[in-house]
Amino acid sequence: MNISDTLSGATRVIGIIGDPIAQVKSPSGVTQRLIDRGCNAVVVPLHVASADLATVVAALGRTKNFDGLIITVPHKLDAYALCATTTERAHFLGGVNVLRRRPDGRWHGDHADGLGFIEAQRSAGCELEGRRVLLAGAGGAGSAIAQAALEAGASLLAIHDGDLPKRDGLIRRLAQRHGERVQAGSADPRGFDVVFNATPAGMRAGDALPVMAEHLDGAMFVGDVITMPAVTPLLEIARSKGCRTQVGAGMFAAVCERMVDFLLETGPLTEARLPTAAPTAR
Amino acid sequence: MNISDTLSGATRVIGIIGDPIAQVKSPSGVTQRLIDRGCNAVVVPLHVASADLATVVAALGRTKNFDGLIITVPHKLDAYALCATTTERAHFLGGVNVLRRRPDGRWHGDHADGLGFIEAQRSAGCELEGRRVLLAGAGGAGSAIAQAALEAGASLLAIHDGDLPKRDGLIRRLAQRHGERVQAGSADPRGFDVVFNATPAGMRAGDALPVMAEHLDGAMFVGDVITMPAVTPLLEIARSKGCRTQVGAGMFAAVCERMVDFLLETGPLTEARLPTAAPTAR
Structure with missing residues (x-):
């Protein structure tokens, strides 16, 4: 099953935010990982300048099916400051590269690298x-x-x-x-x-x-x-x-997997099940 | 070619905004129409309450690869007021159901019904x-x-x-x-x-x-x-x-087609060509 089978009004949305953005490789891979784990979600690229980051991140927190954000260059440090809470490791690094929407519409961040x-x-x-x-x-x-x-x-x-x-x-x-x-x-x-x-x-x-x-x-x-x-x-x-x-590609794949773990740890994404999916055993 | 082949960092994004949203049928159909016309784009559902509509629409206007919005119940009239410009027919109706991002990050609206x-x-x-x-x-x-x-x-x-x-x-x-x-x-x-x-x-x-x-x-x-x-x-x-x-389904299909016409009329979506696509003759 892939995104062409699952995209619908019930699909949960995750953005990957960077500037520039056209070069990022994760939208398709992270989308497929989520689907393979039985989650009806899609990852889309979002091209946001630093000056607009706070505005966009806040607005997406108010979008009720926008459940996660992946953060890439140059926003990892700025996005940390926009989180309501983070994991301890992200707090140590002062940076985040993956956010999960909390029930209050604010963000919980982690650093998966x-x-x-x-x-x-x-x-x-x-x-x-x-x-x-x-x-x-x-x-x-x-x-x-x-x-x-x-x-x-x-x-x-x-x-x-x-x-x-x-x-x-x-x-x-x-x-x-x-x-x-x-x-x-x-x-x-x-x-x-x-x-x-x-x-x-x-x-x-x-x-x-x-x-x-x-x-x-x-x-x-x-x-x-x-x-x-x-x-x-x-x-x-x-x-x-x-x-x-x-090689670096091995790290990239494992970071994507870790981001999916974090996104699926709790919250609405964990309930966005595909009707016919058999989640991959973990 | 479908969205599982084309989703990448270079994909342009279009949202469909409504409240509720899970029931909408257009994400997959409009995405496929855009791809069939050689455009690298994806349509994703966005669940936004009326109180948050202005905030979200403004923030998406500042997202440089977020090129369009489809507006559904209950936002068609409110979204009209958020447009910088509209077509004459949308102005007559005081409502919009499709928006195209202008170069200044504000929105140009039309009513395709x-x-x-x-x-x-x-x-x-x-x-x-x-x-x-x-x-x-x-x-x-x-x-x-x-x-x-x-x-x-x-x-x-x-x-x-x-x-x-x-x-x-x-x-x-x-x-x-x-x-x-x-x-x-x-x-x-x-x-x-x-x-x-x-x-x-x-x-x-x-x-x-x-x-x-x-x-x-x-x-x-x-x-x-x-x-x-x-x-x-x-x-x-x-x-x-x-x-x-x-039947109504005939109208639905024709409205989706008309929305794609509007989205592709001018602007960045017209340049978001798929590398190997042979655009459907119109």
């Missing part, structure tokens, strides 16, 4: 419990992954970022909860079990590598957030050395 | 030019049909409605433009070529007939706005007497 990234590594065979992790990148994606890696039980998380104030600010905030497990790292992966790239390095031909790839060895696991190219130079080198790896 | 109804009769073989028409019902649908019947060249339009002030108010306003061609009618169809029902009579078992069906004769054409039941008691009697007829 970190959990999704970690889940994608797990599906590729990388469990973090007790592992030593080097993370390159302390920006939005890096912060989410750092938090999730610590929650997943990494014994050590070393964060590398050329922007030292940004790196140290993130470490300081994580250390309040996780203490000595989080430290400053360098580009040198020696001594780590797992290496993650959460920087843009590798998107463009000629980018410097985010870590010293010559020091990777085949016992390490290497994961990357970048989806274009599908396999970054870092991952190519890692594979050539025998490392297990996970 | 009258044209759609007349087009549906035409497709069933009923040309109005020079014909004598009896119309039952001077409400929203009746007003739209009256105006469109006169524009289509009916030589006489007699309007029957038990609410005499409503009937006479409509006649007075139509007469300002169409003079003697519009008159008060009764429930007696004798002497007319065409009989239209634009009242709710026939939706429920036991309803009185909207006109004196015993005086129908087989040379008359009879059209009805009611979609449920598919064939009203009035149409059943008309058919039994040999009349040609048109």
Whole structure:
């Protein structure tokens, strides 16, 4: 069953808000995931400028069948401020990428990137419990992954970022909860079990590598957030050395799945059942 | 090609606004019509209460890929007041059922019911030019049909409605433009070529007939706005007497087509082409 079978007046609506928006890939995939789980819903792109975000988000909260919002660039931080409540992880990050409409028409937010990234590594065979992790990148994606890696039980998380104030600010905030497990790292992966790239390095031909790839060895696991190219130079080198790896597309898929989990956790979407659907067992 | 093939970040969005909304049938049909005409767009239901209509309509005007709104019960009159501009026929009716976003983010409205109804009769073989028409019902649908019947060249339009002030108010306003061609009618169809029902009579078992069906004769054409039941008691009697007829579903389809015409007349939707679509010849 797909959206051409299910679209009707009873379909619940979820928007994905960004600026620009035409490049986003999630409308069809998240729509299909919702349908596969027996929910009559559709995800549509919404092109909203920063200056209009608060107005549009408030108005959609007053639209009684508009049950969720996915937030993408550049609105993740601004949308956090528009939530009435958020999960603890979103509160830590000060950002959200998925919102669920509350019964009062206000919004409850979550940030799915970190959990999704970690889940994608797990599906590729990388469990973090007790592992030593080097993370390159302390920006939005890096912060989410750092938090999730610590929650997943990494014994050590070393964060590398050329922007030292940004790196140290993130470490300081994580250390309040996780203490000595989080430290400053360098580009040198020696001594780590797992290496993650959460920087843009590798998107463009000629980018410097985010870590010293010559020091990777085949016992390490290497994961990357970048989806274009599908396999970054870092991952190519890692594979050539025998490392297990996970590509950015794996993260994207897992983040979408996590967003659907959040949207379906409670509220009207959970009741928007397709008449003939056999929900996928979870 | 259908919406499951085309939904993406580049899809343009059209809402259908009503309260309630779950019963509306147009999302899938209008979406498919837009796709068949080579336009990458989707129609989604929006459940909006009257108190929130102005807020939501204004916010959607600031959503840069939200190019149109279809307006249904109970918002047709309120939405008229929210338009920056309308077609002349919508202005006459003081109501709109389809809006197109202008370049300034405000809305241009039209009322498609009258044209759609007349087009549906035409497709069933009923040309109005020079014909004598009896119309039952001077409400929203009746007003739209009256105006469109006169524009289509009916030589006489007699309007029957038990609410005499409503009937006479409509006649007075139509007469300002169409003079003697519009008159008060009764429930007696004798002497007319065409009989239209634009009242709710026939939706429920036991309803009185909207006109004196015993005086129908087989040379008359009879059209009805009611979609449920598919064939009203009035149409059943008309058919039994040999009349040609048109059902409400025919009107519904023609109104949807007319809305698509309006949405695609100009503006960003006309540029939202599907890459591989061969637009249907018109």
